[in-house]
Amino acid sequence: xxxxLTNLLQASGAVPSRKAGKISCVTHGESQASVVSVTAADTAxxxxxxxxxxxxxxxxxxxxxxxxxxxxxxxxxxxPITDTDWTTEDGGKRSRGIDYPNVPDADQTAQLAYxxxxxxxxxxxxxxxxxxxxxxxxxxxxxxxEEPGFLLDGVKVKCLRxxxxxxxxxxxxxxxxxxxxxxxxxxxxxxxxxxxxxxxEPPPEWxxxxxxxxxND
Numbered sequence: 001x002x003x004x005l006t007n008l009l010q011a012s013g014a015v016p017s018r019k020a021g022k023i024s025c026v027t028h029g030e031s032q033a034s035v036v037s038v039t040a041a042d043t044a045x046x047x048x049x050x051x052x053x054x055x056x057x058x059x060x061x062x063x064x065x066x067x068x069x070x071x072x073x074x075x076x077x078x079x080p081i082t083d084t085d086w087t088t089e090d091g092g093k094r095s096r097g098i099d100y101p102n103v104p105d106a107d108q109t110a111q112l113a114y115x116x117x118x119x120x121x122x123x124x125x126x127x128x129x130x131x132x133x134x135x136x137x138x139x140x141x142x143x144x145x146e147e148p149g150f151l152l153d154g155v156k157v158k159c160l161r162x163x164x165x166x167x168x169x170x171x172x173x174x175x176x177x178x179x180x181x182x183x184x185x186x187x188x189x190x191x192x193x194x195x196x197x198x199x200x201e202p203p204p205e206w207x208x209x210x211x212x213x214x215x216n217d
Contacts, residue, residue, distance in 0.1 A: 002016070005023070007101055007102045008102055009025050010100060010102065010103075010112070011100065011102040011103045011108075011112075012027070012029065013027055013028050013029025013030075013111075013112060013115055014026060014027040014028065014029070015028070017139040017140070017160075017161065018139075018161075019138060019139055019162070024139060024140075025140075026139050026140040026158075026159075026160060027140060028115055028119055029112075029115060029183075029186075030183065031180045031183045032140075032141075032142045032158070032178070033142065034142045034143055034144040034156050035136075035137070035141045035142060035143055036136070036137065036143045036144075037143070037144045037145075037146045038130070038134070038143055038144070038145055038146065039145075039146055039147050040147050040150070042130055042131060042133075042134055043128060043129060043130055043131070044129040044130055044131045044170050045129040046129075047126060047127070047128045047152070048126050048127045048128070049124060049125075049126040049151060049152070050124070050125045050126055051123060051124060052121070052122070052123045052124065052125070053120065053121075055090060055091075058090070058094065058120060058121060059094040059095065059096040059117065059120070060082055060083065060086035060087050060089075060090050060093060060094050060117060060121075061080050061081065061082040061086075061087070061093045061094060061095040061096070061117070062080065062081045062082070062095070062096055062097070062098050062113040062114075062116060062117055063077060063080055063095055063096070063097040063098070064077065064078055064081060064097075064098055064099075064100060064109045064110065064112075064113040064191075065077045065078075065097070065098075065099045065100065065109075066078065066099075066100045066101075066103045066104065066105070066106065066108075066109040066191075066193075067100075067101055067102070067103065067104055068104070068106075068193060069104055070193070071193075071194075075099060075101070076193055076194065077194075078106050078109055078110060078191040078192055078193045079191070079192040080093075080095065081110050081113040081114050081117070081189060081191075082117070083114075083117070083185070086117065086121065098113060098116060100112055100113075105191075106190075106191030106192065106193040107189070107190050107191050108191075109191050110189040110190055110191035111186050111187055111189045113189070114182075114185065114186040114189045115182070115186045118179075118182040118185070118186060119176070119182075122176050122177040122178070122179060123177055124152065124155065124157070124176070124177040125174075125175065125176045125177070126174075126175060127172060127173065127174045127175070128172070128173055128175065129170055129171070129172050130170065130171040130172070130173060131169075131170065131171075132169035132170065132171065134171050134173075135162075135164060135171050137159050137162065137171070137173060138159065138162060139159050139160060139161060139162055140158070140159065141158070141159045142156055142157065142158050142159070142178050143156070143157060143159065143175075144156045144157070145157070155177055156177070156178050156180075157175040157176060157177050157178055158175060158176055158177075158178040159173050159174070159175055160174045160175060160176055161173070161174040162174075
């Protein structure tokens, strides 16, 4: 059931999440405004920051496949989705195949593939412990750090997961930097699929004496 849910959410640019013990989701397919600005006074400990994946772990090209009606509902691969800036930064293509089994459109597949790359290439990820009043930040919400002299000052991030400790009232949030420009680039993508399958033509009529047969009994 969870695999089916994951595939359904993938088709809409979202991923499963949990909130208050219930199944929810975090969407990645739209630009979101920051719901709050946070400072050091809101935190309950040091912020753990990772400056992106290593060059060996990240990828810059997706070989996407989708469920194509024009090919008799078979999984069909479209042209690779990439960006010249990414390949230049990485010194060449680093490909990964991704299937989109619940997506019936080549353009939608291309857009989702671009999002999958762009989200993994956000330069900053991390976790931050917050005081109890920051429980209002939920998975999927964006917030902005505002602390002069801090590495993340002025950076908008997205909450990916939230863990609440009922003993202390503290909230621990896992976040990822959110770059708004990726949405425009992603939605501009178009998918190029191979030519569709030509449907079978009906059998020709033929004459057998006085009876005309059309291929049916």
